[in-house]
Amino acid sequence: MYFIGVDLGTSACKFLLMDEKGAILNITSRSYDVKYPHPGWSQQDPADWWRAVREGVPELLAGFDASRVAGIGCGGQMHGLVALDSDDQVIRPAILWNDGRTAEQVRYLNEEVGTARLLELTGNIAYAGFTAPKLLWMRQEEPELFSRIAHVLLPKDYLNHLLTGAYATDVSDASGTLLFDVARRTWSDEMLALCGLTAAQMPRVHESYEPIGTLRPEVAEELGLPRGVVVAAGAGDNAAAAVGTGAVGAGTMNISLGTSGTVFIPTASFSAGVGDRIHSFCHADGAWHLMGCILSAASCNAWWVNDVLGTDDMAAEQAGIDPASAPADLPYFLPYLMGERTPLNDVNARGAFAGMSMSTSRADLTRSVLEGVAFAVRDSVEIARSLGVDVASSTVCGGGAKSRLWLQMLADILGIELVLPTTEQGPGYGGAMLAAVAAGACGSVGECARELVSERERIAPNAALAGEYERRYQIWHGLYPALRESFARMGA
Template identity: 45%
Template sequence: MYLGLDLGTSGVKALLMDANQTIVGSANGALDVSRPHHGWSEQDPAHWIRATEEAVAGLKAKHPKELAAVKGIGLSGQMHGATLLDSGDKVLRPCILWNDTRSHQEAAKLDADPRFRQITGNIVFPGFTAPKLAWVKVNEPELFAKVAKVLLPKDFLRLWLAGEHISEMSDSAGTSWLDVAQRRWSPELLAATDLDESRMPRLVEGTEPAGTLRAELAAQWGMGANVIVAGGAGDNAASAVGMGTVAPGQAFVSLGTSGVLFAANGAYLPNPESAVHTFCHALPNAWHQMGVILSATDSLNWLSQISGKSASDLTSELGDDLRAPTGVTFLPYLSGERTPHNDAVIRGSFTGLEHGSDRAVLTQAVLEGVSFAFRDSLEALAKAGTTLTRVTAIGGGSRSHYWLKSIATALGIPVDIPTDGDFGAAFGAARLGLIAAESADPHQVCTPPKTSETIEPDAALSQAYADAYARYRSLYPAIRAVS
């Protein structure tokens, strides 16, 4: 048996998988996000441990024999979070999360240093880890002086699980400290934020062993000795492993809290000017590119909260057939935006509202706005040298066929829906646990699921969508001017 642990923003998911990659069961532990100030987003790392214990306890209650047979554990996690530890591994402050924008000025300053884009292949985004440390140095200097280790969220879980300060390439590529082509820490970039390699975890590939489960936890969970903890992956790379998106040309669109258009690459293809992320993949000698939307299903969840209707009720009101855009446009910039704008201060908006703009019209505009944001990412990927001919849909939002029809029509390419099953980050993490524990061939393990249905672009609405996208594109500079 193999255990995948996925540390997300809203919870921890634990998934059990057998040697045939059949899912035996899963369980969850809940998390909350603290927003003490405008643009801030934090979590207490102790809550990650509590949520993990809750999730594993749920598995143990239902599948004690299977949990006892676990040989490998894989980790997946929300990326970019700055978890700061002192010399005794004590947490110094709440973790600054991926969607925290307080360090936008520090990010701009680091990005103005040409070495960062040259070495990392990426813009220094405010959500990345390095500018957060630069913010801490300026605003919390006494705390910064105590920092002995900087860990990413899932790697803090590894420290608790295995007692090791270890990270891997896919997650570390999102720090702005990794030489992404050479897959190693950059002493130059660390020095630019007054840090050095002694404060960083040791690096391994995501498929490699990266510690052994502590005997105390193994006994608590009913496991045997020598349970391998794999290197693991950042959440998007882990989702790609779960989806089998590991070979050049394969791609997926993820409709989660944030949105991702992910393309696997067999070579390092940086183009930071496009605001596309170019990161190491979780497999050795592989890379990937991503266009990232900060508020995907979060946009629909926001509308759900203020309307008093569930997200599924809102989308159900639209029916099954794709509607022509109404002239109401939504910009999904509730937390700023990554691709293609790299803008931490831009905020969302509705335009074109009139007396007849009812709840269904607003829902339609929200779905279209996120679809057009994915189109922005598709255009940015093309500028970075990657052309996509089809994508597979994953994430909670992909349960809405209407939304997938909108995305297919906005992108102008087919969207494949995988067969029923859980192929997300927790499954990808379990696959990495299997590979590390058994020294298995990653490409034989990481196969894609079968496609149950393909949603083609709606040709009858392609021109209407093209016109609506042009209107969407014109609104960013207008809104930016008054933000």
């Protein structure tokens, strides 16, 4: 049997073909644009995602026996608002996870509704990227469009709807809406009412590994697939990446260095009362997880190398940097190019270099960018440690994980061993694994992870640099508080 994993990302949709033994047979992708109509806004046309599927899946299957495909599973960018009318037409461009237009709605939810009540209802507080503030913004700023909403979907759920006709989501993606009771794994009627919605407008909630239906006949024909292919509920990209790297069950952890950066820590039970410091969400394995999210990770490096330095050769920019050398005289970098989520929850936060001198070189600034992102990742790890979580090692995935320099810096700054999986296609591989469970080829997500995921290499921290990175982290950690009011005035 074959299984297709879909990774619906911010800049591209990636497709992966996996056999029942976990071998990756083929990979392809289709890219699309993000629109920024106003400063801090970020949105996409969902038609671009579907176009990517219609083009990408047939290309993925070229040269393979498509009749062997038994399931499809999607890991998708979280929090995005896809609003459909009663004719299933998209009402407005999807508002994405990194959109910052909802500062006023977030303030209303956290201050007037109150963080204590939000934690009680959903297990989390409001962040600008979450779906509920987007709906409040739409109701206040686009009331005519809001009144037409018949169905609210998340990005990967829109693809699943077009594949199957079902209005469905999974628990991990629903957790990031602020409309979902994470502890009880169901929609919160009170939060829906607060946003002017009813349960009838929301998708049916499934566990990530459950089937939501099979391909519509006309879609199967267009994609070159057999009828009866099972479509799994799928998962938010971070939960899918965790599955794809084997971060399933307590005692595991995964760090993703993608467009955004995440620290993902599975837990056996719901962690109550921590959602004002770190996200507490449902996991794709049927349990829960803690998650810290920084909005700009590998995107910081892409901005620095592509947009500022004007090159596409990232490896060349890092080639002369020795990860074993002490970073004592480096400038500091705040990686808040799109505002920040965990732990700042500040849409006005911005990127900044500090501590430059006449001797600062191009390579120094390149290293500072990588270091600044790693320090931001450490912020979330420190929160987990403060909650008593034993952080001893972590798998790593995402585009940033291709940089050996960055991985070594991250290991040194966190003081833990990093594990590189044999398969580096986190969300897509996790989606294919969820499809295998949904189609009955694996008994559970845990069983699938144990059988299919293996490690390629481990990177140990350099103990000789621990003291220097600790000193620099503490200095770096004081920069945002010193600049917070200035950032707020800039945003105003």
